[in-house]
Amino acid sequence: MHKILAAASGIMFMAVSQAAMATPVTYTDITPRDSTNTPISLPLTINAGTTGQGVLTWQHDLKTVGWTTSAIIASIALDMTFTDSGSGNGGRETLTFKFEGSSLGSLQNIPINGSDWDHPITLSAVLASLQTDGVFNVEVDWTVPDSSTTAFILSGSALTVTANVPEPASMALLGVGLLGIAGARRRYQTT
Numbered sequence: 001m002h003k004i005l006a007a008a009s010g011i012m013f014m015a016v017s018q019a020a021m022a023t024p025v026t027y028t029d030i031t032p033r034d035s036t037n038t039p040i041s042l043p044l045t046i047n048a049g050t051t052g053q054g055v056l057t058w059q060h061d062l063k064t065v066g067w068t069t070s071a072i073i074a075s076i077a078l079d080m081t082f083t084d085s086g087s088g089n090g091g092r093e094t095l096t097f098k099f100e101g102s103s104l105g106s107l108q109n110i111p112i113n114g115s116d117w118d119h120p121i122t123l124s125a126v127l128a129s130l131q132t133d134g135v136f137n138v139e140v141d142w143t144v145p146d147s148s149t150t151a152f153i154l155s156g157s158a159l160t161v162t163a164n165v166p167e168p169a170s171m172a173l174l175g176v177g178l179l180g181i182a183g184a185r186r187r188y189q190t191t
Helices: 002-020 124-133 168-190
Strands: 022-029 044-047 053-061 072-083 094-099 102-108 115-121 135-143 150-166
Touching: 053 150, 072 094, 072 124, 072 135, 094 115, 102 115, 124 135, 135 150
Parallel strands: none
Antiparallel strands: 022 150, 044 150, 053 135, 072 115, 072 150, 094 102, 094 135
C-alpha cells in the first residue's frame, strides 16, 4: 500500500511541476536580414527589371532578441507589409510566400495604400528549423505584368514567436521531487 501511495504522489508531483515549469515568453524581431545577417533597410523597393519576375529572400534571427533554443515554440506569426508603387503595373503583382522551402499562400494585386499579409505559421518543417537555430527564412517569388516598372515595396516584416521557456527554479523543484521519490523507493525496498 505504501508503494502505491508513494508512486501516486510522485506522479501527481511530477504532473504539477511539469505544468509550472515553463513561462510563456514572446519574441518579436522587426529587422529583416540578408543571408549574411546584415539588416535590410526598409522600405525596400523591388524593381521589375527586364523579366518582370524575381525572388526576394530575407531572414529573421531571433537570437538578436534573446531567443534560446531551450524555448519550446507555442506559436509563430509573420506580418509583412507590402505597398504598390503605383508606377505602371496597375497593382497586378503576384507574390507567393515560402518559409523554410514550404509554400504558404500568396498575395495578388497589392493596393497602392498597402496591404498586410499576417499569417500564423503551423508547418512542422518551419517549427523544427526555427527551434534548432532561431533563424526563420522567408522567400517571396514575385511576378508583375510590366517588366520596366517598380514591382512593389516591402515596407515591413515582423516575426513574433511565443514560446514556453523553462524556469530554473521549477527545474530544481522537479529534481528535488525526483530525488525524494528515488529515496522513498529505496527506503521501501530495504525494509
